[in-house]
Each structure stands twice: as C-alpha cells, then as structure tokens.
Amino acid sequence: MKAPAFAYRRPDELAEALSLLADDGAQVLAGGQSLIASLNMRLSAPALLVDINRIGALRGIEDRADGIRIGALVRHVDVLHSPVIARQVPLLAMALPHVAHMAVRNRGTTCGSLALADPSAEMPALAVTLNAKIVLEKQGARRTVAARDFFQGLYQTDRQDDEMITEVIFPRAADDEVFGFAELARRHGDFATVGIAVRARRSGDTLENLDVVIFGSEATPLLSPATSALRIAADATAPMLADMAEAITATMEPMENHQGRADTKRKQAAVLLRRTFRDMQSRAFAGKGNGHD
Amino acid sequence: MTANLKTGASLPRRTAARLVAGKGRYTDDIQVAGLLHVAFVRSSYPHARLKRIETRAAADMPGVVAVLTGNDLAKVCAPWQTQLALLPSHLSPPQMPMAQGEACWQGEAIVAVVATSRALAEDATESVEIEWEELPVVADVQAAALADAPVVHSAMTSNLGLDHTVSTGDAEAAFRQAAVTVEHTFSFDRQTGVTLEPRTILAEFDPRLQQLTIHHSHQVPHQMRDIFAAQLKLPLSNVRVVAPDVGGAFGLKLAAYPDEMAVATIAVLLERPVKFCADRLEAFVSDNHAREAKVHGRMAVDADGRLTAMDVSVVSGFGAYSAYPRGSVGEALQAVHMVAAPYKMAHLRGRVRGYFQNKPPSGVLRAVGQPIATTVTEQLLDLAARRLSLDPAELRRRNYVDTATATARSAGGIVLAELSLERCHDRLLQLMDYATLRQQQRMHRDKGIYRGIGLAAFIEQTAVGPTLYGAQNVRASAQETCRLTLEADGAIRCATSITDQGQGTSTALAQIVADALGVDIETVEIATGDTQLTPFGGGAWASRGTALGGEAALRAARKLKESVLGIAGALLQTEPDLLKIEDGRIYNTASPLPQMSLADIATTAYFKAHLVALTELPALEITESFAPRDLPYVAANGIQAAHVEVDVELGTIRVLDFWVVDDCGRVINPLLVDEQIRGGVVQGIGAALYEQCIYGADGQLENGSLVDYLVPMASEMPDIHVAHVQTPTSATTLGARGVGEAGTVGAAAAIWTAVNDALTPFGVVLSEQPFTPERVLDALAARKD
C-alpha cells in the first residue's frame, strides 16, 4: 500500500495551478481524504499532483449577492461550524454531522467531494437538491455548471481533466423554505447506504414545490421526477405521507451491493422519506395540531 | 500489611501513556542498516495451478535485489504439516512459505519481491507475470461438504477435515420425554481479528555466527523460535525471537504464517536483513479467519423448566490449510463441547464436521468457538422460556450448575470448578434493574418501540494447561515461567515468559511481585517477549497471563523474599522470621526503624559476600514455573446482558446498554480486568452486528478494506457496566482466573437474545450473524407474509 511514484507541486497562485493542470496526468490534491487512499491502493496513478492547499484565493465562505460561496479550500469542518451556512444554507448544516468523522472533516473539502462524485457522499446530493452552481476554471477559461447538470454517472462529472472546481455557490434559503435530511449508515460517519434531502416551500397550510433527492443507493443523486403534484398538508396523515414516499421511491434504481439489494434500499428510502416529511410537517406547522394518524 | 498494597488496585497499564503518545516501538519502527523490504505477489485466484512464473522483468526494476518463488525458498526451508495426534483425520497438506505449483486461496503468497524500499518492491510486483490455470473452487462450507465437491488442494482426497461426535447420557430418550422441545438454525459469518498493528516481521541473519534474529509482531515468541529453528534447520540456540510492542493480536498472531516463514527464509538465503509489514488488504486476505459455522441446535426442557438435553450439529469452515502448529479445529470442537456448560444438563448429542475450503486458513480468534456454543445455548433457552411462558431470567436461574467441587463436568465434558453463576446472575439482575426494564419494554411496545433484553450466562476456559496441546503432540507450551532477579542496585527484574499485546499483564505482574516482596512497584522492571532475555514458556494464549504468569511470579517472589531475609538475618544476626520487607527496606518486627535496604543486601551479596556468615549464599535470582496439571484449565464464569432497540422499519439495531458480571477469581487490577471485559464485549457486539468477511461463490473476498469490513466503533458502543464476583481458584496460590476472553464468549449471545427478544411480537427469530439491516428486514418480511 505504497503509492506509485508521482511528481508533486504546491503552487501559491491559482493561475500557476491551472497551468500545471493543463498537463496530461495532472490531478488536484485538496484534502486528500479520498485521493491519498486511492493512490496508496494503486487505484489511480497520476503523473503530477497539484496541491492547492497554499492558494489563498480558494479559501473562504462568503455571503455574496449571487449566493453563498464556498471556495475549494473550505473544509467540511468549516462548513459545519459556519454561522453563515447555518443561517443561509440550513440544509448543509443539517447534513454535515453525517459526513465522515472529525479527523476526515478537518481536511476533506466540499469541492473535493463534488469533484469526486462518490455516489454515497452528501455534498453532491445537497448541491443537486438546491441546484447549486459549480464554478470550473481552467487556464484561460471559466464556466459555471448547474449541479443538476454536473453529475453524470458513478464518479463521473461534467468536469474536464484540466479543470478545477474553484468554488460552489449555494442559493440562499428563502424564509418560506423548509428542509429535511436523513440518511441510513451502518455506523455513524459511514458513507450512506441510502439518504434523502428535501426542500419544500410553505404556502398557507401546505408544503409544496417539493425537491426530493435520493442518494447513496443511486449512481448519481436522483432528483425525483415524481414530486410536482405532491403536497404535504398540515393535517396529512402518516398513511398519506407513506403513500407519497412510495410514489417517490418507485422511481429509484438502487445499486445492489453489500449494503443491500435494490428492494431493501427502496423500502428504507421510503421510511426515511415518510419520517422526514413528518418531521418537516411538524416543524413547518408547529402548534397547528397536525398529524391525525 | 501496608496501606500501599498494589494487588487489587486499579493501576493504569504501564505502557499506556507511552503508546498513546505515539512512542511505541513496534516491529516496523525498528531501524536496521541495509534493510530490505518484501512485497508479495499474491494469488488473485482462490484455486489455480501455477503454470509459469516469469520474474525477469521484475528483477530488472529499480531497487530490486531479488525476486523469489516458492521453489527458491524450498532450498532453505523445510515443509511443515499440521498434525494433531488425537485427530488423525485432520489432514492438511504440507505447507511451504510460498505456493509451489498450486495456489489454494485468494491471497496466498506466490512470489516475493525484495527491494530497497517497500514502494519499489510494490512497483516491481506489477512486472511479475504468472500464467495461471484456474481450478474448481470450493468456497462455501456446505458446498465443500457435497459428495461430488472438487477438492480444495490436489493432494487431498476429501475436503472433510474433522468429523467428531459427543454423546453423553441418552439424548434421544430425553427429547422423547421433554415437555418442550425447541430448535433453531444458526449461521455465523467468517470474521477476522483486525489488529491495529498488522502482522509484521523483521529477520536478520548473521552468516558468520549462523544466527537468526527475528523481531516479530507475535504472541508466542518461544513457539516461533522453535518453529524457525526447525524449518530452517538451525540449532535452537542460534535463533532469537523478539516481540517488541505488539498492537493487538486476539489470537491471530499465534500461528506460523507462510509469508512470515518466507521472510525468515529470505534473510537466511540472501544473508541480508529483510522486513515485511502486511498492509490492510493483505491482512484481510492472509490473516487467519475464524467463526465460519452453521449450526442446527435442539433443546429439551421439562415442564418445570429444567433443561434436560441438547442436540447440536455444527459445520465449520477451515480454509485451505490447517493453521500451524495449533490446527484449525479448536473453534469447531469448542462450538460443540461448550454448549450448555453453565447448566445442569444430563444429555447431549453433538456432531461437528469441519471442511477445508479455498479461503484463508481459519485459526483461533479471541474466545475460540465458545461464542458459538454460548449463542446456540442461550438463544435456545430463550425459545424454551417463551414456550413455557417463563421469564428467561427465571429459566436460567433454575438451571445453573453451581459446583463447589473441582471434579464436576458439563454434558460436553467441560471441567467445572468453584463456580458462582447464581451469585453473578442475582448481581446482574440487580445491576441492570431487570424488573423495571421488563416493565418499560411493555410500555414501549405499546408505542411501537421495540426494545429487547438479552441474557447470556457463560463459562470461559482460562489458563489452559498442557493437556490441550500436549496430548495433540503440538509444541505449544502451556507452562509459564518467571525469573526474578535482585539487581545490584536493589531493584527487581522480573523476566517472564508471558507476553503482552495490550492486556497490561506486565502491570499486573509488577503488582504481584511488589506486594509479595514488599518493594515499591516502581522498582520492579518487567521484561517480556524476547527469547534471549526471558525464560521459556507459553506467552499469550487462552487467557493465561495473570492467572499463570502471575502465579509463577508470586512463587518466585516468595522464594526471593526468603533468600533476601536469609541474608539479612545473617547480617543482622536475627532470625529471618523476625524480619519483614516493606517499601524495599528490611525491618525487625520489633522496631519501627528500617535496618537495611534491598540495595544493601544486593551490594553485600554481590560484592562483599565474604561478610555473609552463611555456608550457602541463598540465590538472588529465582526461576519458578507453573502450569495447571491437575485441571485441564481453570474455568471462569459470568453473565452478560444487552438492552437493544430494533428499528423494525429500517432494520437497524441500537445497543442501548450492556452489563457484565464476571468472576475471574481474585482481581489483581480492576482497571485491567474491566478493560479486558469491555474490549471483549465490543468484539462480541462486532460479531453480532457488523463483522463479516464477504466471499462470493467464486471464492473472492469482496470487502477487503476497513470501509467495507465494518468493525465496531466507539459511537455505536453502549456503556458497558462491569461488576465482579470474586471466587479465587484453588488451583493456584494467587487465586486469579483468566479474563481475556470473557467479554467475547458471551457478548454476541447477549445481542442475539436481546434482538430476538425485541422481535418477539413479530414471531421472528433471526438466524444469521451479523444482523445486517437487510437480514432483519428480510426476516420480518418473511414472517409477515
């Protein structure tokens, strides 16, 4: 478990990093929490590692006009403890305690997680739920891709080899938005067997405009196509919520692996969804005497 | 005695602070000039013929010193074969350091690349070309048992490696007369030990002196010295094995591993120092595995809830070879012989068959087979309790075998002595507030919350003596020895055959010696793990460190004290009986003033012996050995309980609380004992809920990393409450029994009974360990249909 030989550079400037990335076989090293393990297991053998950890321009969480910007060097731990995130992107704050363990969160980055596109990772799912904007730069060019167009397959994204994700911009949560998040992992901090993220808008006595993403079980975060007609009324009963959950999970195409068969994951996702809907309902309509089971 | 008595005190492990501070000196930390590193090409096929091995390209790679095959090593190393005198049918083909002609499991070492760094060696492994011819694979134990199954190794005629029966009383008649008969099937997935420090070996051969020095992450250096000398045809005295700090062992570091034999052989062949440190993937495919078993069990109980008979049939998986030198049968035999050991039961019928398979060899893992027997017994008891509408605790209370004599035997032949099951049971129910938990369980059920309470009483075989391996003609010493020396500065040096892989036995020995001699514990230095510096003996296996090593130390300390007081008496012109040692100083019982110190005695005896008016100078270096010879082992006992909650929709299980009442006889150090119990419990919970080596039908390991092989982690573990009942064993003067495996013997069983108790309203009894969420949901779904 020793990495094959590779060249290593640690530029201070973004421009230099981008010019290094233009070479064949160059790869970004961010937190290294996934990359170093895969090097040591000889699953990948890049010719050059471009360590971006000294590039000041990539740091920082910023509350900007176009949304909340998370730079490529922002660690999971920074997001977890950020008051800006807690206030403006509460869904991220809800999910982060489920991301790995403290030691991994201290180094692993949000953008690294997006670039890796592990099917069980939380960040890609949240980016899809909120349709965050992913900013990609290469030497002499910069483009922005909507998260819903970014994830293409298992560990596959729209990013080209010479492009770096320099930042991701999450939309600011609106006052009438309600979020939900849940995942099933065998042990705390493990990658999710199956997880769900939900965004909805409160309008009078209902939650509507539901965005539901299922991840972990799918090759890429699955934005449910079945939600346009769905609403969570303040007085929706448990069986009603269960029916909704089942309509949504019917569109899943879960991967079978040691965490479970497709039918098992579908069943578990439906339970997570029903419970999360219930939880969102009670938070949105607190004191309104919801829930007649 | 004095107020600062150490025995019974919770002293922290002596090495704990150093190890936690990262100052461990493990085998991989040892620096040697000119060191070479070994990386192995391992078989990617579970069964294949090696048609051609091409090493030239690899040999030309940068930094490569040699590329060696099994045939190269055969010139220096003799083959070995596991043989057990009492079980002649346990026939495993001869083994070599690396496969010759045929690979029999995925992970078996085929080619060794020796290079100036491990990274370069790994680079070169990619250039070794092997032409394979795939052979039929036998992975599953049940497939191995089929009449027309292909053989695991072409030198074998059958895969059957053990067929053993037990018959006590008349089980058939007992079942006919039983008021209630229950039965269940049990499946235990393969697991492995997952030591934090992987297997590591550093071998140095000095051709001038023909001396082989091995640093080895191992539990039994004296055993390994014997084996290295025999296989490499060196005189025993030319071989030295040193086990420095060892980061966990759990039984998996008891075997002679072929790849480690390869490293020693390479050192002799090349006359250069070489090192091998298994990486995590290699550990998963080449460390001994354990536990793979399928069991069918039946139990007969009379109308009063008295257990009358059991009938168990076990099928156990051995892997490709029998582990050397102890064999792979321990787990299978214990699984049958240990059933119902804590209970009065007259009739037992048992049959166990073990099969070879194209998987890594199975060996011993903490508690060896006892968890299987305990799980089968305890789960069947719960099923019987349900049928009788009896509380499971009450059913157990009616059946304990609390024997005071040393001659009682369980139906499975387990020798029981001086047990305290009833006291442990009563203490446990009080500790956990059993009655309240049962009440709350009912209330929670009404709200759709499914909690379960599980009990598991257990017997633990500890301090195993020479009858186990001696009778099998296996050269695994059961005797433990202590050599105690009064140093010239008055300090005490205690060299022990016991080894310490984190148990803290060194600390316990220091406590025993300090008290027996009457010296400050800080002046007692413990030496372990080096065959050149320590006396011959067993090492660490079968929970023996404090019980047997401590007994030898106690006996040596008492004799050394006699010597010291003899000399002091001569110098002070006083009867030795009137003298005592406290805090390293010698007092006359009549006076509060110290007369002289141990340093004075040492100085006089070593440099001015002419001043001692005795014809014979008493020895100030004492060696004492101990092994239980009247008993096969010292049985310890206890009971455990788990409180769990099952999410019946997601299939997940949360362990809310855990309790253990253990009787390990005299407790020398409560902190160490509790650590052992908690660690053992965690391993048992791991077995029940998480750990499994997942093999496809094609014999490929599918989860060879810590991402996919789940070990129990702190955030999932409950508080583990430990209490003690102390019944000193009369087998030793010290009175301590072993405790190293107690937690693991019973914890999985307590999880089984607790989870199945939680599922009672659904009429579901799980039967496959580990209880993955999918297995839980499947069982519930099958029942609802």
Ligand SMILES: Cc1cc2nc3c(=O)[nH]c(=O)nc-3n(C[C@H](O)[C@H](O)[C@H](O)COP(=O)(O)OP(=O)(O)OC[C@H]3O[C@@H](n4cnc5c(N)ncnc54)[C@H](O)[C@@H]3O)c2cc1C
């Ligand atoms: C024990 C453990 C448990 C974990 N559990 C979880 C979990 O529960 N949930 C979870 O989401 N993650 C988990 N992770 C993964 C962790 O979050 C990773 O850190 C993260 O996925 C990758 O971030 P990184 O900064 O470490 O990336 P690196 O490891 O440095 O890189 C990963 C990949 O992304 C590329 N890359 C990184 N940054 C960029 C960039 N800015 N632009 C372009 N390419 C880039 C690299 O070239 C590489 O291919 C776990 C990791 C470990 C070791």
